[in-house]
Amino acid sequence: MVKKKNLLRKFMAATLSLAIVSTAFGVAGNTPVVSAADAGVTKAYESLFAGDRIIDVKVTIDDADWKSILASPLEKEYKKVKVEVDGNVVENVGFSTKGNLTLKSVASMTDSDRYSFRLKFDKYDKKQTLLGLDKMVLNNNYSDPSYIREYLHYEALRSVGVDAPLTVFTNLYINGELYGFYVGVEAIDDSYLERTYGENYDDGVLYDTEEKSYLQYKEGSDYETITYDTGKEDDKASLKNFIKVLNEMPAGEKGSIESVLDVDSALKYIAANAVLGNYDSYNGDKGHNYMLYGDASGKFSVLPWDMNMSFNGYSGGGGGRTGTTDTTAAAGTTSTSATTLAANTNAVTASIDNPTLGISLDQVPMIANLLEVPEYKTKYLKYVSELVDYLEGIQSRITELATLIKPYVQADPTKFYTMEQFESNVTYSATGEMGGSGGMTPPAGMEGMTPPEGMESMTPPDGTTPPARPDNTATATDGNPTPPTGNAGGGGQGMGTMAAGSIMTFALNRLANLQGQLGLNVTPLPSVTTTPSTTNPNTTGTKGISVLLNGTAVSFADQLPVNKDGRVLVPVNAIFNALGATVTMDQTTKKITAVKDNTTIVMAIGSKTAYINGKALTLDVPPQIIGNRTLVPVRVISEGLNMDVKWDAGTSTVTATTKTAA
Secondary structure (H helix, E strand, O other): OOOOOOHHHHHHHHHHHHOOOEOOOOOOOOOOOOOOOOOOEEOOOHHOOOOOOOEEEEEOOOHHHHHHHHHHHOOOOOOOEEEEOOOOEOOOOOOEEEHHHHHHHHHOOOOOOOOEEEEOOOOOOOOOEOEEEEEEEEOOOOOOOOOOOOHHHHHHHHOOOOOOEEEEEEEEEEEEEEEEEEEEOOOOOOHHHHHOOOOOOHHHHEEEEOOOOOOOOOOOOOOOOOEEEEOOOOOOHHHHHHHHHOOOOOOOOOHHHOOEEEHHHHOOOOOHHHHOOOOOOOEEEEOOOOOEOOOOOOOOOEEEOOOOOOOOOOOOOOOOOOOOOOOOOOOOOOOEEEEEEEOOOOOOOOOOOOOEOOOHHHHHHHHHHHHHHHHHHHHHHHHHHHHHHHHOOOHHHHHHHOOOOOHHHHHHOOOOOHHHEEEEEEOOOOOOOOOOOOOOOOOHHHHOOOOOOOOOOOOOOOOOOOOOOOOOOOOOOOOEEOOOOOOOOOOOOOOOOOOOOOHHHHHHHHHHHHHHHHHOOOOOOOOOOOOOOOOOOOOOOOOOOOOEEEEEOOOOOOOOOOEEEOEEEEHHHHHHHHHOEEEEEEEEEEEEEEEEEOOOEEEEOOEEEEEEEEEEEEEOOOOOOEEEEEEEEOHHHHHHHOEEEEEOOOEEEEEEEEEOOO
């Protein structure tokens, strides 16, 4: 069982101190109390996030406003809605899309409107909250077939004493219809700041970060990537001072850093990213996904944010310093000398001495300068060790959460991924890839792990009933619900886009590697890999589908062909290589280009339109990523390469023969 001491302590305090909730806007007969855990204020809304549970969030919105959101998602325009959260009803709430890269990626899909959303309870009435909560976000689990990466990362942070944003699994309903299974997260806004820093939080200032917020000092810079969010504005004077002091730390010495930075908050954030393989962060080349809160004295704290690509969901692109490092040294004895730090090449084996991936250590002064101070390095290693303690229970924890949420994932009508992808993501594979693609930097050849057998035996705990599908939602043969009428986001549509590999496989391999680096006893890895499910003839990884090209069987090493809605899809690299064609994929546009002789075929993940020498061809099913491999419909081969393709249902065989000239 994982550590939840800080969170449980606060929930216990809330139970003892809060009176019965009488309305959706406050707590009857209660005045804020100071938590024993910190100087913050205990909030009634903490009960919404208590324990592992699933709550319902029901949004009622005018049809015209909903159509406007779907038509212009990138504008992130707030619309006025009524919301019921776990039985608490609030009127006149701001509702909008959220995100940056993820938002743009979903907006570019032709068959999914599964956006992340914001609920701003005080948008139209500054005094209105939901049990003291002013803002909540609903994250769509983009790139995460397991649905639990963000949930676990925040939980791990709490295990080392961080007041991380609270999380809860959420069924989102739009106008009475189940829209999707999301992760609800307490937004870092006024209510979070008051809960964490107390009633005088607004004497300070909160900043958000965009990409490339590396905190490098530049004379005269206004640091445009670091943006004001809330609190007392000071024209970034305190922020600029913090960055200057950070960059001017004497080598190996504290200097004045403790006057402008809560060092522990930075070390814990850095350690968690390194241990849990979260490089879509300050530890990676993106240099974002954290916030900075500066108190009235100008002392900043690092606040973690946006962890959906944790556990190796994003590789960070490689890079770093050259040299060597002793990964077997015990905690407290590893070197931080720049000449001995090696460039990390992947999140599984990344050295704790150099907690970066995809960026040179000297480009991130909040890591490099702090870890050069012996006292801070010792503290950092202590947090690393505590997080390794957390990982020691990760196998049972992942299984526990997967068991809880599986029925809700199954019922999710707009999910990006198949149930097989969910199951393979939460199951260990002794031979499969551990991900790290995040859709950003995929392994060579778009390779990935073969989905192991699903967890069909998992059932919801006693007293928990998964949501019923909407009455007008049919169940597809592959286990993905067909979207309700009028719902532009399809069950499994856009499926597999930016899919990360198995969280279980990565977590257990990372644990063993870290134990070795710290000189601890290494937990043996499981030695057995389960095999793909064969119970449903239309599921991912179905055994028995063979492909014959001009009489020769095609070998599919890891991902087998699949039967999707009566249409066979085949791994793109294997099939086109066997045909003597060259295949490339544009990671930005997700376009696949296959060239053979004078024929060029262009397809896109999630799109039902392919182009053969510029001529459009409508497909019954789109190309998609399954198990981190790109699969395309066999029809492309028939139409694009002038082949006669036949399907023998009796033997589950595709036969493709080159047509002879008339």
